[in-house]
Amino acid sequence: MSVLEVQDLTVEYVSDERSVRGADRVSFSIEQGEILGLAGESGCGKSTCANAIMRLLKEPARITGGSIRFDGHDVLDMDAARLRQWRWREVAMVFQSAMSSLNPVMRIGDQLVDTLRAHERISRADAWRRAGELLAMVRIDADRLRAYPHQLSGGQRQRVVIAMACALRPRLLILDEPTTALDVVVQQEILQQIRELQRELDFAVLFITHDMSLMLELSDRIGIMVAGRIVELAPAATIRDDARHPYTRALMGAFPPISGPRTRLSGLAEGVRFTDVPDLVEVAPGHLVAPGGAPIQEEAA
Amino acid sequence: MRFILRRIGFYLLAFWVSITLNFLLPRLMPGDPVTRMLSRSQQRLEPQQIEALQQMLGVNGGPWWQEYPDYLRRVLTGDFGVSISRFPTPVTEVIAQQLPWTLLLGGVSLVIAVVLGNLLGILAAWRRGGLLDSVAPPLLVFIGSFPYFWLAMGALYLFGVMLGWAPLRHAFSVGLTPSWDPTFIGDVAAHLVLPALSIVLVSIGGWMLGMRNTMIATNAEDYILMAEAKGLSPSRIMLRYGARNALLPSVTSIGMSIGFIVGGALLTEVVFAYPGVGYQLLAAVQGLDYPLMQGLFLTITAAVLLANLLVDLVYVRLDPRVRVA
Ligand SMILES: Nc1ncnc2c1ncn2[C@@H]1O[C@H](COP(=O)(O)OP(=O)(O)OP(=O)(O)O)[C@@H](O)[C@H]1O
Numbered sequence: 001m002s003v004l005e006v007q008d009l010t011v012e013y014v015s016d017e018r019s020v021r022g023a024d025r026v027s028f029s030i031e032q033g034e035i036l037g038l039a040g041e042s043g044c045g046k047s048t049c050a051n052a053i054m055r056l057l058k059e060p061a062r063i064t065g066g067s068i069r070f071d072g073h074d075v076l077d078m079d080a081a082r083l084r085q086w087r088w089r090e091v092a093m094v095f096q097s098a099m100s101s102l103n104p105v106m107r108i109g110d111q112l113v114d115t116l117r118a119h120e121r122i123s124r125a126d127a128w129r130r131a132g133e134l135l136a137m138v139r140i141d142a143d144r145l146r147a148y149p150h151q152l153s154g155g156q157r158q159r160v161v162i163a164m165a166c167a168l169r170p171r172l173l174i175l176d177e178p179t180t181a182l183d184v185v186v187q188q189e190i191l192q193q194i195r196e197l198q199r200e201l202d203f204a205v206l207f208i209t210h211d212m213s214l215m216l217e218l219s220d221r222i223g224i225m226v227a228g229r230i231v232e233l234a235p236a237a238t239i240r241d242d243a244r245h246p247y248t249r250a251l252m253g254a255f256p257p258i259s260g261p262r263t264r265l266s267g268l269a270e271g272v273r274f275t276d277v278p279d280l281v282e283v284a285p286g287h288l289v290a291p292g293g294a295p296i297q298e299e300a301a
Numbered sequence: 302m303r304f305i306l307r308r309i310g311f312y313l314l315a316f317w318v319s320i321t322l323n324f325l326l327p328r329l330m331p332g333d334p335v336t337r338m339l340s341r342s343q344q345r346l347e348p349q350q351i352e353a354l355q356q357m358l359g360v361n362g363g364p365w366w367q368e369y370p371d372y373l374r375r376v377l378t379g380d381f382g383v384s385i386s387r388f389p390t391p392v393t394e395v396i397a398q399q400l401p402w403t404l405l406l407g408g409v410s411l412v413i414a415v416v417l418g419n420l421l422g423i424l425a426a427w428r429r430g431g432l433l434d435s436v437a438p439p440l441l442v443f444i445g446s447f448p449y450f451w452l453a454m455g456a457l458y459l460f461g462v463m464l465g466w467a468p469l470r471h472a473f474s475v476g477l478t479p480s481w482d483p484t485f486i487g488d489v490a491a492h493l494v495l496p497a498l499s500i501v502l503v504s505i506g507g508w509m510l511g512m513r514n515t516m517i518a519t520n521a522e523d524y525i526l527m528a529e530a531k532g533l534s535p536s537r538i539m540l541r542y543g544a545r546n547a548l549l550p551s552v553t554s555i556g557m558s559i560g561f562i563v564g565g566a567l568l569t570e571v572v573f574a575y576p577g578v579g580y581q582l583l584a585a586v587q588g589l590d591y592p593l594m595q596g597l598f599l600t601i602t603a604a605v606l607l608a609n610l611l612v613d614l615v616y617v618r619l620d621p622r623v624r625v626a
């Protein structure tokens with residue numbers, strides 16, 4: 001059974017003037033130990049999907065359709081207490097803004113400890129020791145437990161958040177652009193660590209980025225999103241060598257950057273115009289594509 | 302540590318400047334300050350009083366470089382001369398009699414207003430748009446917008462005169478002598494209720510709204526979302542992650558308020574005839590008691606600076622980010 005199954009997930013941002021579909025009938029699943037990549041340009045709805053999975057969406061966002069199942073349990077049906085237990089224990093997340101997701105007035109050790117103690121009956125001393133081990137795991141010296149977030153570099157902070165996300169050995173780890181703000185060297189280092197951790201702890205990963213080369217490097221399967229919809233979903237190698245949807249091909253740089261596709265891409269951010277992307281069709285085993293990619297091009301032109 | 306030393310240095314400098322201004326101002330007036338003051342004063346002054354005035358102002362006719370060090374020495378040793386309106390009590394003694402009452406009244410009402418106001422603000426922001434959030438802010442702002450004088454008089458009339466629940470004036474009943482025995486303390490508390498309540502009522506709205514607004518901004522921070530994702534309990538997120546951060550700006554305003562306590566709640570003390578610094582300041586101005594005024598001003602200045610220093614010390618403890626600055 002899949003760890004996570006998302007079916008026709010639809011999220012709307014409702015405001016007085018108009019409502020925007022942040023995610024539109026999104027469907028995918030992630031298997032135990034698998035890394036699923038989610039790629040697409042800025043504003044296409046990647047973070048919306050990630051937050052919806054953890055039920056973290058805030059006003060004015062509303063989940064208006066679809067289902068999210070974790071291990072067969074309906075996530076949308078959980079009450080507040082159940083949700084609190086389930087979060088982080090089963091699904092942890094490194095936010096897009098990982099650098100600012102640490103409480104500035106608490107030592108990072110205390111923040112790790114309070115994560116552990118929210119879910120396990122464990123003494124402060126033991127939790128503190130575990131926190132030290134977690135830091136060591138992401139190659140930060142255990143004596144940095146006493147540091148405050150502002151005393152760490154951006155990369156270190158990001159690693160602390162990753163350590164925190166692994167603290168309870170969740171079944172699924174959501175990484176929302178975990179390295180965007182970092183330079184290439186640190187980025188590689190952190191991704192290397194994530195890969196090692198994933199091999200060791202065997203969790204599934206939902207990896208979100210708009211950097212296609214990173215995505216191809218890390219993911220087993222890749223979904224491509226456009227304006228809230230997934231237009232193609234296939235194994236990484238297929239996406240690289242045999243992408244069918246014109247948008248995917250543009251994203252992969254298969255097309256030379258001539259003026260045509262460029263203008264088309266820049267028009268995609270407006271979610272409303274593309275609510276009629278058709279449902280995916282299986283063109284080969286495990287390779288799903290939204291049919292009629294070419295007409296989209298004409299529509300937008 | 303460097304930060305704290307720098308702050309202390311800054312406050313010492315500020316204090317020196319205010320003393321010096323105090324020294325300079327009478328001298329910048331045209332003519333002889335003592336004669337001017339005397340001509341405006343309605344009372345007849347004894348020769349000793351005139352001498353006291355000259356002493357206090359440091360105008361014995363000597364050049365300023367001789368008078369200034371002398372003046373500094375006297376101020377720093379707490380010698381502000383002799384009060385004119387309450388001759389021959391030394392100014393320091395007059396202030397020492399009034400200050401405790403002002404500190405009691407100001408302290409009690411500030412603590413209540415700050416604690417209650419901040420708590421209400423935290424809760425209102427947490428349940429944004431809920432019952433508390435929709436009812437309390439407009440109500441408190443409404444009350445706070447009354448002229449304070451009117452509100453205090455109204456409260457005094459209603460609870461003091463008509464219902465007879467609260468004493469009408471002063472800090473304790475006539476005939477009692479200050480001591481630590483329970484009857485006296487009870488009596489003081491009874492006299493404190495109405496004035497303190499009136500201050501709390503008009504100031505609590507500001508604290509609540511301030512806290513509510515910072516708390517709402519804080520609740521949108523990424524670390525709050527992260528805390529929620531971590532599955533922490535709502536009360537822990539609200540207090541340790543939310544309120545703990547939202548408190549920082551209000552610490553600064555608490556510092557300002559502590560400093561101004563010492564100046565006395567002038568209107569409150571006048572309406573309730575509470576024997577505090579504010580009441581005394583009014584009397585000093587009316588009686589043209591310059592030595593007392595000067596003593597009070599310097600005490601207030603010192604208190605404001607000291608309170609701000611204390612707040613700096615507390616702030617350093619509360620916000621790790623300023624420790625390196
Ligand atoms: N609070 C909000 N109110 C209204 N619309 C929103 C809100 N948050 C997001 N949106 C809209 O939802 C869409 C998807 O946003 P989302 O944050 O999921 O994009 P993303 O794919 O994560 O982009 P990025 O790569 O820039 O992080 C965007 O078009 C955005 O305008």
Ligand SMILES: [Mg+2]
Pocket residue numbers: 046047048096176
């Ligand atoms: Mg995003």
